[in-house]
Amino acid sequence: MFKVKDIVVYPAHGIAIIDEIVEKRVLGNPVTFFKLRLLYKDTKILVPTKNIEKTSLRYLTSEKELNKAWNELYAEPNRLSSIDITPSGWNRRNKEYQMKIQEGKLIEMIRIYRDLMVAAQEKDLSFGERNILHLTEELIVEEIQTIKKEGKKEILQRLREPFQHFSPQEQQPEKLKRLSSSPNSV
Numbered sequence: 001m002f003k004v005k006d007i008v009v010y011p012a013h014g015i016a017i018i019d020e021i022v023e024k025r026v027l028g029n030p031v032t033f034f035k036l037r038l039l040y041k042d043t044k045i046l047v048p049t050k051n052i053e054k055t056s057l058r059y060l061t062s063e064k065e066l067n068k069a070w071n072e073l074y075a076e077p078n079r080l081s082s083i084d085i086t087p088s089g090w091n092r093r094n095k096e097y098q099m100k101i102q103e104g105k106l107i108e109m110i111r112i113y114r115d116l117m118v119a120a121q122e123k124d125l126s127f128g129e130r131n132i133l134h135l136t137e138e139l140i141v142e143e144i145q146t147i148k149k150e151g152k153k154e155i156l157q158r159l160r161e162p163f164q165h166f167s168p169q170e171q172q173p174e175k176l177k178r179l180s181s182s183p184n185s186v
Contacts, residue, residue, distance in 0.1 A: 001052070002034060004020055004021060005018065006059070007059075008059060009057070009058050009060060009143060010036055010057055010104075011056045012104065012135075014039070014040055014139060015038065015060075015142045015145075017039060019035045019036070019037045031048055031050070034046070034047045039142070039146065040142045056102060056104045060143060065107065066106065066147055068107060069107040074162055077118040094132070097112050097132050101132070101135065101139070106144075116133040116136070117162075117163045137156075140155075141159065
């Protein structure tokens with residue numbers, strides 16, 4: 001299935017290239033690994049080739065699926081009024097978000113991003129929500145950058161565009177505040 005030099009998505013980590021296939025001894029037994037080099041971070045990861053499907057390692061999203069994902073930005077979000085905002089409700093949503101991020105499907109990450117961007121307009125996001133928003137934004141941008149061969153700035157602008165009509169600045173997550181106030185920002 002995967003081979004050396006393939007560009008892949010390693011869920012929750014980002015875009016990687018398979019540099020090589022290596023064998024190591026683990027508890028005295030030989031184990032074969034894909035050596036992944038993340039393209040947008042200075043990180044290398046060894047992923048066992050056995051049961052690779054459990055890692056959700058996948059190829060980049062197709063152009064057709066990317067178009068569907070872009071359309072999700074404009075779909076009806078899950079609004080806070082229909083969401084349990086108690087601590088137990090957040091814990092449940094956080095688990096759902098984490099599972100979807102681990103699955104690594106671009107369309108699911110865009111849905112999470114959309115819902116959190118809308119939520120940020122309705123309330124101050126918690127620390128955990130801001131972290132998930134930042135992570136999904138980063139993962140979305142990395143994948144689209146790799147697929148489209150476009151710059152980060154252009155992709156961020158398109159990603160944030162549906163949410164421009166909201167927004168007193170103080171309602172935006174900290175990371176977005178810093179990005180939108182920096183001279184190189186969108």
